[in-house]
Amino acid sequence: MARLAPVRDVAPTVQRLRLQYAKRGRLRFSSHRDFQRALERALRRAEIPMAFSAGFSPHPKVSYANSAPTGVASEAEYVEIGVTERCDPAAVRAALDEALPPGLDIVEVVEANSPDFVQRLEASIWQIELPGVGVAEVEIAAQKLLAQEVVTVERLTKNGVRAFDARGPVVSLLVEPGPGCAILKAVVRHATPSVRPDDVLNALRQVAGLVPPAPPRVTRLAQGPLDPVGSTVGDPFSPDRAPLAAAKT
Amino acid sequence: MTVSDIARRGESVFDQLELLLPLVNKPIQYVGGELNATLKVWDDAQVHWVLMYPDAYEVGAPNQGVQILYEVINERADALAERTYAIWPDLEALMRDAKVPQFTVDGHRPVGDFDLFGLSFSTELGYTNMLSALSLANIPLLARDRDDTHPIVIAGGHAAFNPEPISDFIDAAVLGDGEEAVLLITDLTRDWKQAGRPGGRTGLLLKLAMTGMIYVPAFYEVEYLPDGRIQRVTPTRPEVPWRVRKHTLMDLDSWPYPKQPLVPLAETVHERMSVEIFRGCTRGCRFCQAGMITRPVRERSITGIAAMVENGLKKTGYEEVGLLSLSSADHSEIADVARNLADRYEGSQISLSLPSTRVDAFNVDLANELSRNGRRSGLTFAPEGGSERMRKVINKQVTEEDLIRTVTTAYSAGWRQVKLYFMCGLPTETDDDVLQIAQLARDVIKAGRAATGSRDIRCTVSIGGFVPKPHTPFQWAAQLDHETTDARLAKLRDAIRADRNYGKAIGIRYHDGKPGIVEGLLSRGDRRVGAVILAAWQDGARFDGWSEHFSYDRWMSAAERALDGQVVDVNWYTIRERTKTEVLPWDHLDSGLDSEWLWEDWQAALDEVAIDDCRWTPCFDCGVCDQMDTQIQVGPTGVTDLPMPKVPMHSPVAEQTSQAPS
Numbered sequence: 001m002a003r004l005a006p007v008r009d010v011a012p013t014v015q016r017l018r019l020q021y022a023k024r025g026r027l028r029f030s031s032h033r034d035f036q037r038a039l040e041r042a043l044r045r046a047e048i049p050m051a052f053s054a055g056f057s058p059h060p061k062v063s064y065a066n067s068a069p070t071g072v073a074s075e076a077e078y079v080e081i082g083v084t085e086r087c088d089p090a091a092v093r094a095a096l097d098e099a100l101p102p103g104l105d106i107v108e109v110v111e112a113n114s115p116d117f118v119q120r121l122e123a124s125i126w127q128i129e130l131p132g133v134g135v136a137e138v139e140i141a142a143q144k145l146l147a148q149e150v151v152t153v154e155r156l157t158k159n160g161v162r163a164f165d166a167r168g169p170v171v172s173l174l175v176e177p178g179p180g181c182a183i184l185k186a187v188v189r190h191a192t193p194s195v196r197p198d199d200v201l202n203a204l205r206q207v208a209g210l211v212p213p214a215p216p217r218v219t220r221l222a223q224g225p226l227d228p229v230g231s232t233v234g235d236p237f238s239p240d241r242a243p244l245a246a247a248k249t
Numbered sequence: 250m251t252v253s254d255i256a257r258r259g260e261s262v263f264d265q266l267e268l269l270l271p272l273v274n275k276p277i278q279y280v281g282g283e284l285n286a287t288l289k290v291w292d293d294a295q296v297h298w299v300l301m302y303p304d305a306y307e308v309g310a311p312n313q314g315v316q317i318l319y320e321v322i323n324e325r326a327d328a329l330a331e332r333t334y335a336i337w338p339d340l341e342a343l344m345r346d347a348k349v350p351q352f353t354v355d356g357h358r359p360v361g362d363f364d365l366f367g368l369s370f371s372t373e374l375g376y377t378n379m380l381s382a383l384s385l386a387n388i389p390l391l392a393r394d395r396d397d398t399h400p401i402v403i404a405g406g407h408a409a410f411n412p413e414p415i416s417d418f419i420d421a422a423v424l425g426d427g428e429e430a431v432l433l434i435t436d437l438t439r440d441w442k443q444a445g446r447p448g449g450r451t452g453l454l455l456k457l458a459m460t461g462m463i464y465v466p467a468f469y470e471v472e473y474l475p476d477g478r479i480q481r482v483t484p485t486r487p488e489v490p491w492r493v494r495k496h497t498l499m500d501l502d503s504w505p506y507p508k509q510p511l512v513p514l515a516e517t518v519h520e521r522m523s524v525e526i527f528r529g530c531t532r533g534c535r536f537c538q539a540g541m542i543t544r545p546v547r548e549r550s551i552t553g554i555a556a557m558v559e560n561g562l563k564k565t566g567y568e569e570v571g572l573l574s575l576s577s578a579d580h581s582e583i584a585d586v587a588r589n590l591a592d593r594y595e596g597s598q599i600s601l602s603l604p605s606t607r608v609d610a611f612n613v614d615l616a617n618e619l620s621r622n623g624r625r626s627g628l629t630f631a632p633e634g635g636s637e638r639m640r641k642v643i644n645k646q647v648t649e650e651d652l653i654r655t656v657t658t659a660y661s662a663g664w665r666q667v668k669l670y671f672m673c674g675l676p677t678e679t680d681d682d683v684l685q686i687a688q689l690a691r692d693v694i695k696a697g698r699a700a701t702g703s704r705d706i707r708c709t710v711s712i713g714g715f716v717p718k719p720h721t722p723f724q725w726a727a728q729l730d731h732e733t734t735d736a737r738l739a740k741l742r743d744a745i746r747a748d749r750n751y752g753k754a755i756g757i758r759y760h761d762g763k764p765g766i767v768e769g770l771l772s773r774g775d776r777r778v779g780a781v782i783l784a785a786w787q788d789g790a791r792f793d794g795w796s797e798h799f800s801y802d803r804w805m806s807a808a809e810r811a812l813d814g815q816v817v818d819v820n821w822y823t824i825r826e827r828t829k830t831e832v833l834p835w836d837h838l839d840s841g842l843d844s845e846w847l848w849e850d851w852q853a854a855l856d857e858v859a860i861d862d863c864r865w866t867p868c869f870d871c872g873v874c875d876q877m878d879t880q881i882q883v884g885p886t887g888v889t890d891l892p893m894p895k896v897p898m899h900s901p902v903a904e905q906t907s908q909a910p911s
Binding site: 026027029030031033034035037038040041042043044045052058070071099101102103214215 | 263267268270271272275276277279280281282283284512514515516520562563564565566567568598
């Protein structure tokens with residue numbers, strides 16, 4: 001006997017909100033799935049009037065953009081949610097941040113006022129701390145990498161080992177001294193397959209034999225449109241802020 | 250202990266651990282940071298507890314027992330509690346190389362720094378994980394090798410009702426409910442520390458043992474007969490009682506824990522909030538250790554349940570609530586509980602579940618109520634025995650007629666799949682008793698097809714091997730050897746598959762009989778089995794509850810070496826029937842059950858005589874209520890509709906704290 005999905009009044013989405021969140025400290029070891037579960041619970045605890053999909057098992061309307069790998073911290077992860085009542089973005093930020101465990105922190109919430117948000121996430125800035133490695137050594141390795149056109153690296157994926165170019169998407173590499181480490185700041189364009197900090201490090205090992213004695217600490221500092229000069233990325237929320245600014249003036 | 254040692258105690262090892270985490274699978278399970286977790290300042294507490302559920306984090310973190318004790322202890326100003334779980338072999342190897350000790354997930358403090366190390370054993374298969382944790386914590390494996398700098402290692406949980414096999418490794422064991430027991434132990438430990446640790450480690454253990462409610466194996470001597478049976482168990486000190494009693498928490502409504510349920514970031518086996526609606530069970534299923542050792546029945550009131558559900562949902566953000574107990578449909582007010590909660594959360598995304606395997610129409614009504622606006626996928630019933638005769642032996646009072654009527658009701662109400670639980674290897678069982686499961690499953694499908702007019706219904710038969718447990722009427726029974734178990738299950742599988750008209754609609758799930766033999770050895774073993782556990786662990790036994798890590802051959806070879814020269818072997822512990830006069834290894838541990846009653850019930854089983862649930866019928870003198878001067882606590886409270894009660898925020902811990910017996 002087939003049962004039909006119960007007919008419910010599915011409240012329409014009246015507003016979409018874009019969230020920037022950070023994954024800090026020990027919670028950088030949470031996976032994307034871990035974050036999804038934590039966020040959905042936090043949305044309930046914060047009593048955000050979420051819009052739900054219809055059907056047997058309704059899901060809250062949440063879209064996730066490209067997420068940082070497990071073990072990598074981030075200051076700039078993005079999520080979009082749909083709500084059934086208009087909400088004040090600042091209030092949502094505060095309530096949701098309160099409902100999430102410390103270390104998963106909501107940085108900013110804006111109302112979605114523009115299309116193609118995910119397309120604006122063109123590139124990331126990764127900060128890679130290399131403990132026990134000198135600045136000069138990293139600089140030489142970075143120059144060697146930038147001098148190449150293609151550096152093929154391999155990564156183990158669900159479908160076996162995959163080989164791809166890790167050099168092409170690297171826009172710039174900047175090396176700074178840090179406490180007991182060298183800090184590499186890499187601007188990397190989002191490509192398919194995506195080139196992650198691990199792949200950049202792999203490439204540096206290949207071209208210059210750079211092998212840090214301890215696991216590097218990696219943080220994504222920003223995501224957004226690629227700056228025309230190529231050394232940084234812009235604010236992906238700026239088109240969402242623009243109409244508000246226009247309304248005020 | 251020097252001053253600098255003390256100063257270093259309780260310091261986080263996270264910086265060292267952090268370097269290893271990028272190299273291991275699912276690192277999130279080791280970092281803590283759960284919602285509602287508590288982290289206290291080390292020096293603010295006088296008594297430091299570390300609590301372990303000796304399995305992987307994904308299994309241990311949702312455990313209610315540990316969550317309750319963690320919260321109860323942390324409510325005290327003078328104590329703190331942190332948690333630790335079993336470490337997977339990938340990280341264990343890295344930690345040994347890098348000399349990182351077993352740590353807590355809360356403060357990442359070394360387990361060896363705590364005063365008290367409590368382990369909750371739901372199953373004996375966690376014993377080897379305890380040894381891994383002790384070894385990683387740099388705590389001597391053998392209790393007799395420990396000194397004043399090492400934690401007191403305390404076992405609790407159902408397996409602690411026979412802690413003899415692990416008596417070499419633990420300092421103490423607690424039988425029964427832990428809430429008041431941990432407060433008592435905390436008081437005695439605090440007083441002992443404040444008094445300058447009189448008598449050292451032994452002094453504290455003696456204080457614990459003298460309460461009559463904490464078992465310290467070192468204070469008991471076991472003597473054996475030439476044939477291997479136990480001759481007697483005697484206390485070695487005059488202050489220590491001959492028998493140790495279990496703890497029973499009487500008023501569940503005063504203890505609405507967890508008030509702050511932990512919400513892990515890592516995915517766990519139970520992605521839901523749990524509310525314990527009652528403790529104990531008096532159905533009297535003779536195979537069921539939980540039902541025997543947790544008597545009497547103590548119900549939480551309908552308002553107490555509603556308050557915990559509401560509070561828990563607010564604090565966690567979970568969207569599923571499980572109403573837990575040994576047989577949830579047996580709560581005296583369950584119909585009102587289900588209706589009220591279903592009303593309250595109707596239209597929301599909150600779903601309610603009621604783990605119950607009762608074979609009757611009432612159970613189906615409850616399931617219908619709780620799935621008002623959800624999917625009706627599967628319902629589970631547990632006849633446990635395949636034949637009418639078998640069900641009389643085990644005292645599971647379900648007739649075939651009951652079962653068919655119940656599944657017909659379920660299929661008619663829109664449930665598509667029925668799951669049936671059985672056991673294989675029960676006392677007096679023959680091949681024929683198990684083969685009758687095939688006929689029963691066919692009759693279920695036949696009834697379902699007739700009720701729905703559809704062939705789109707399924708039945709899954711799930712069979713577990715029976716392991717006789719201490720403190721049950723079957724504690725004297727011979728366990729079935731694994732070869733016969735496997736042969737019997739193979740015959741059943743063939744019988745189900747042979748019938749083409751029904752075979753495809755019936756699924757069958759079972760495991761081989763080998764792990765059950767190891768569980769049987771550990772369940773009914775005595776102190777001599779400790780050597781087997783140690784040898785198996787040294788040979789690499791870890792995570793024995795996980796089929797990919799469990800090795801029967803490793804256990805058997807360890808047993809052969811460890812029991813070499815003894816008159817006893819694995820068969821002696823498992824497939825041998827005991828006589829009435831034999832001293833059982835757990836006879837000096839008092840679960841409240843009268844051993845005369847257990848023996849009579851065992852004889853009744855052999856005579857195929859069933860007895861009723863004493864909640865609704867006169868007492869059968871199992872001994873629990875008399876001895877504890879208590880009685881079964883069931884409703885009704887008279888409340889049938891719910892206002893919105895609040896979980897009382899005052900703490901029973903404070904009242905308890907000052908009541909340490911001298």
